Amino acid sequence: MPEKEKLRLDKYLWSIRLFKTRTEAAEACDRGRVKYNGIAAKASKNVSVGDEYEVKTEAKRWRIKVAQLLDHRLQYAQAIEYYIDITPAEEIERLQYQAASFNTGKRQSKVGRPTKKDRRELGDFMGE
Numbered sequence: 001m002p003e004k005e006k007l008r009l010d011k012y013l014w015s016i017r018l019f020k021t022r023t024e025a026a027e028a029c030d031r032g033r034v035k036y037n038g039i040a041a042k043a044s045k046n047v048s049v050g051d052e053y054e055v056k057t058e059a060k061r062w063r064i065k066v067a068q069l070l071d072h073r074l075q076y077a078q079a080i081e082y083y084i085d086i087t088p089a090e091e092i093e094r095l096q097y098q099a100a101s102f103n104t105g106k107r108q109s110k111v112g113r114p115t116k117k118d119r120r121e122l123g124d125f126m127g128e
Helices: 009-015 022-030 076-082 089-100 116-126
Strands: 034-036 052-056 061-066 083-085
Touching: 009 022, 009 052, 022 034, 076 083
Parallel strands: none
Antiparallel strands: 034 052, 052 061, 061 083
16 A cells, blocks of 8 residues: 555545545544544644544544554455554443443333233233
């Protein structure tokens, strides 16, 4: 993969698949959701190897370190080699807790309304 010397931050965040579109990456920068050394970073900022960014997406608060520069989008399995995820353990635990408490809407077994079979058995027991 050829590396460029200058690479925009929004293009890098899009290419490593933190955002679905480059426009979303640029908007996140404009809204202050991407920080470099605690200061909001502009979409046009040049990215360098070794830079650390704090990126707030809809799903997660990322802390990433640039391992290599990538100027085009690749498969996820390849794209993850271009950054190092240094997200704190507390954030990962918070996400796991949220995922565990996520309600899919499916009724748990033996909880909630009785099934048709349960109603029949109850009716037989009650003599109805």
